[in-house]
Amino acid sequence: MTKKLWSGRFDKAMAPEVERFTASIGFDRRLYAHDIKGSIAHVRMLSKVGLVSKSELRRIVGGLQKVRAEIEKGVFAPGPEYEDIHMAVETRLKKIVGPVADKLHTARSRNDQVALDTRLFLRDEIGAIVSEIRGLQRSLVKVASKNSALIMPGFTHLQHGQPVLAAHHLLAYVEMLERDIARMEDCLKRVNVLPLGAGAVAGTSLPIDRAYVAKLLGFESVSANSMDAVSDRDYLMEFLAAAAVCGIHLSRMAEEVVLWVSREFSFIEIDLSYCTGSSLMPQKANPDVAELVRGKAGRLLGALVSMLTVMKGLPLSYNRDLQEDKEPLFDAVGTLHASLMIMTGLWERIRFRPVRIRMSVDGDFSQATDLAEFLVMNGCPFREAHHTVGRLVADCIKRGIRIEDLTLKDLRAFSMLFNEKALAILSPEKGIAGKKSYGSTSPLGVSTALRGWKKKLGIKNA
Numbered sequence: 001m002t003k004k005l006w007s008g009r010f011d012k013a014m015a016p017e018v019e020r021f022t023a024s025i026g027f028d029r030r031l032y033a034h035d036i037k038g039s040i041a042h043v044r045m046l047s048k049v050g051l052v053s054k055s056e057l058r059r060i061v062g063g064l065q066k067v068r069a070e071i072e073k074g075v076f077a078p079g080p081e082y083e084d085i086h087m088a089v090e091t092r093l094k095k096i097v098g099p100v101a102d103k104l105h106t107a108r109s110r111n112d113q114v115a116l117d118t119r120l121f122l123r124d125e126i127g128a129i130v131s132e133i134r135g136l137q138r139s140l141v142k143v144a145s146k147n148s149a150l151i152m153p154g155f156t157h158l159q160h161g162q163p164v165l166a167a168h169h170l171l172a173y174v175e176m177l178e179r180d181i182a183r184m185e186d187c188l189k190r191v192n193v194l195p196l197g198a199g200a201v202a203g204t205s206l207p208i209d210r211a212y213v214a215k216l217l218g219f220e221s222v223s224a225n226s227m228d229a230v231s232d233r234d235y236l237m238e239f240l241a242a243a244a245v246c247g248i249h250l251s252r253m254a255e256e257v258v259l260w261v262s263r264e265f266s267f268i269e270i271d272l273s274y275c276t277g278s279s280l281m282p283q284k285a286n287p288d289v290a291e292l293v294r295g296k297a298g299r300l301l302g303a304l305v306s307m308l309t310v311m312k313g314l315p316l317s318y319n320r321d322l323q324e325d326k327e328p329l330f331d332a333v334g335t336l337h338a339s340l341m342i343m344t345g346l347w348e349r350i351r352f353r354p355v356r357i358r359m360s361v362d363g364d365f366s367q368a369t370d371l372a373e374f375l376v377m378n379g380c381p382f383r384e385a386h387h388t389v390g391r392l393v394a395d396c397i398k399r400g401i402r403i404e405d406l407t408l409k410d411l412r413a414f415s416m417l418f419n420e421k422a423l424a425i426l427s428p429e430k431g432i433a434g435k436k437s438y439g440s441t442s443p444l445g446v447s448t449a450l451r452g453w454k455k456k457l458g459i460k461n462a
């Protein structure tokens with residue numbers, strides 16, 4: 001049995017079930033590289049302020065590098081007797097370099113150490129997540145660009161509302177993802193603060209140099225209150241909230257893929273390499289990839305709720321409850337990476353069915369709003385125009401004809417404000433071309449937006 005590093009006060013060994021129950025090494029070993037990186041910076045600082053000699057520094061740093069290599073290679077695979085990754089690294093270090101290892105934990109507690117590790121971890125992960133979101137934006141913009149003139153129904157209540165450009169629909173997701181990136185990057189500002197030097201709760205009487213550690217580790221600032229530093233996990237709550245929102249966005253996108261590939265919609269085809277079969281029904285090619293992305297958003301939400309629940313009502317400062325921060329964090333990070341990567345791959349394997357999509361707009365009355373706006377432009381109050389076109393639609397339904405089939409005479413039976421020009425907007429193409437407001441689905445607006453995104457995402461004339 002490994003002797004606990006804190007065993008001085010104890011005249012008894014820990015009960016094995018307590019050891020198992022309290023250990024976090026099973027999951028926090030994932031932080032080993034960050035833990036060692038933090039320790040190397042810490043001991044450099046200890047040497048700078050004279051708490052560790054130059055030769056001690058060299059031996060400790062060499063030893064830490066060895067521990068890292070051993071864990072990487074699987075030569076050192078610590079079990080529950082090591083409690084957590086911090087203890088494991090230090091214990092192993094002592095085996096390698098001897099008693100000099102006892103100086104490493106000077107002016108440090110696992111309470112500030114663990115906060116440091118998750119901050120270092122998250123800093124890397126946020127960087128990777130942001131580039132994965134960019135990748136997904138890129139594949140959406142490419143599909144949008146390929147289908148830039150395609151008209152599709154713009155849905156509200158999952159009913160045809162007004163015709164829109166398919167590219168406009170896809171760019172809506174690109175906008176959402178842009179805000180996901182902004183949330184991640186904003187969160188990063190709060191993550192990128194050095195907690196080390198807070199000690200267990202009160203700081204230290206030893207002459208440490210926190211700014212130096214911050215500089216070595218690339219932190220933008222140093223936490224201003226030792227109790228806050230070891231106690232709060234708002235940077236995790238914030239990250240998990242951003243991850244959950246992004247997951248919700250992905251789930252909506254996934255749901256549309258599931259709908260669009262259904263026989264009823266038949267808007268898209270998914271390459272068979274991204275479909276799965278049925279063990280019973282031979283004809284099936286299912287959109288399980290999209291369904292799983294939709295499902296995994298639940299895990300992201302769950303991680304956020306777990307973290308919030310752990311924090312609620314927790315007194316200052318460090319409490320062991322905080323150890324429960326890591327599993328939801330790791331799960332969310334893994335889930336988000338996987339979902340982003342697979343959605344990017346999925347969009348690269350989706351083909352729009354332009355004829356079918358365009359056909360679905362025919363005869364769906366979705367030009368009605370344009371007709372009402374035509375009347376408004378000719379002096380009719382909007383409510384009245386709305387009512388007039390409503391009656392016109394009801395009449396079409398009764399006669400079994402489409403808006404596209406109406407003649408000027410038909411139109412003028414409802415309002416004398418209709419003239420030749422009204423006939424033009426009966427086609428969805430003309431209706432879309434007539435859109436004027438900024439942010440609308442007008443061809444000019446959408447092509448400008450597409451060009452902007454291509455430039456931003458470095459896409460060369462896809």
Ligand code: ARG
Nearest residue numbers: 024084110111114320322323
């Ligand atoms: N494994 C612990 C965690 O993840 C590290 C800190 C433990 N500190 C303590 N004083 N028991 O939070």
